[in-house]
Amino acid sequence: MVALRRTLEALEAAQVENAIVAGWPWAKIAEVLGVSKQAVHKKHAKRIRARYPGERSRRKGEDR
Amino acid sequence: MIFSCFTRECRRCVEAAVEEARMLGHDSVGDEDLLLGILRAGEGIGAEALSASGVTLEAARRESEAMLSEALASIGISLEEVRREAGKPFDMRIPRGRRVPFSPRAKKVLERALREAVRFRNGHIGTEHVLLGILRNEDGTAVRMLAHMGVSPEALEDLLCEAR
Numbered sequence: 001m002v003a004l005r006r007t008l009e010a011l012e013a014a015q016v017e018n019a020i021v022a023g024w025p026w027a028k029i030a031e032v033l034g035v036s037k038q039a040v041h042k043k044h045a046k047r048i049r050a051r052y053p054g055e056r057s058r059r060k061g062e063d064r
Numbered sequence: 065m066i067f068s069c070f071t072r073e074c075r076r077c078v079e080a081a082v083e084e085a086r087m088l089g090h091d092s093v094g095d096e097d098l099l100l101g102i103l104r105a106g107e108g109i110g111a112e113a114l115s116a117s118g119v120t121l122e123a124a125r126r127e128s129e130a131m132l133s134e135a136l137a138s139i140g141i142s143l144e145e146v147r148r149e150a151g152k153p154f155d156m157r158i159p160r161g162r163r164v165p166f167s168p169r170a171k172k173v174l175e176r177a178l179r180e181a182v183r184f185r186n187g188h189i190g191t192e193h194v195l196l197g198i199l200r201n202e203d204g205t206a207v208r209m210l211a212h213m214g215v216s217p218e219a220l221e222d223l224l225c226e227a228r
Contacts, residue, residue, distance in 0.1 A: 003135040006089055010156045011146060017153035047159060 016044045017051070069181070071190045073108030078174075078194075080104035085164050088128055089156030092167040095198055096205040098174075100124055102191045110191030113223040117215045127209045169204055173197040192224050 012033070019029050026045075030037040070078070081101025085093040088100075102110045103121040133143045147154050158164055166174075176197035181189045198206045199217040207217055 002091075003132050004139065004141070006091065006132075006156060007136060007141070007143065007146060010089065010154055011150055014150040014154035018151060021153075051153075 013044065013047065016040065017048050020044075020048055021052075069178075069187070069189050071108065071188050073105055073111070074188075074190050074194060077101040077105040077108065077110070077191050081170075082164055084125075086158040088125065089158055090164070091158060091162075092165050093170050094167045094205055095169045095173050095201055096128055096209050098170055098194060099198055099206040099209065100128070102195060105191070108191030109224065109227045110193075110195035113192070113195065113220060113227055116223055117220055119210065119213055119215055123213060124209065127212050131205070131209065131212070169201060173201055173204070176200050192227065196221065196224060 016029055016033075019032075020026075026041050027037045030040040033040055077098070078101060081093050081097040081104075084090075084100040084104055085097040088097075090097060099114075100121065102108070103114060103119065103124055105111060106121075136143050173194065174197065177189050177193040180193040180196045180200075181187075184193075186193070198204065199221055201207060202217070210217065210220070
């Protein structure tokens with residue numbers, strides 16, 4: 001069902017963003033989603049970083 | 065490809081269809097996006113026939129969203145609730161970098177548009193031919209969308225034939 005897949009994807013993207021903004025480390029997000037840390041970072045990091053320009057330094061240690 | 069026989073309006077409508085698909089979060093350009101593309105480009109015989117039938121871009125977009133909500137509601141998911149729970153970051157739009165291919169149905173619409181142009185011995189493919197292609201696709205999403213907006217394919221076709 002296309003509608004469901006699209007909604008699910010948007011929902012995952014939104015919740016990962018919410019988690020990052022709330023200060024969750026990538027490793028914890030990956031654990032919750034049941035995927036590797038690298039996978040979740042690859043899929044979401046670029047998009048989220050683009051949406052929060054200049055906020056990168058706060059999470060320097062976590063970002064990779 | 066056949067793009068060279070497209071009228072300027074028609075080329076614009078195909079480009080606009082891709083933009084609409086992106087904006088509405090469709091991961092491929094469907095026949096309904098071609099309909100939205102005709103409306104968004106806003107020029108050409110196809111767009112005139114649609115506006116004469118009372119179909120506007122805004123209404124068509126709303127209908128497309130409503131059909132998504134209905135599809136989700138039918139399996140017990142409230143899009144409104146999902147949106148509310150996820151908050152501001154929830155965004156269905158397709159990001160810039162990702163390609164949005166044409167769906168098999170949209171390709172068929174364009175093929176039919178070509179066939180209609182040949183049938184009428186028109187030396188070009190215009191938005192009227194694309195719209196006819198859309199209407200011939202009876203089980204397509206666009207025809208369903210039009211029906212929800214109270215427009216029958218037959219009535220639209222009559223309008224198109226008059227305009228030519």
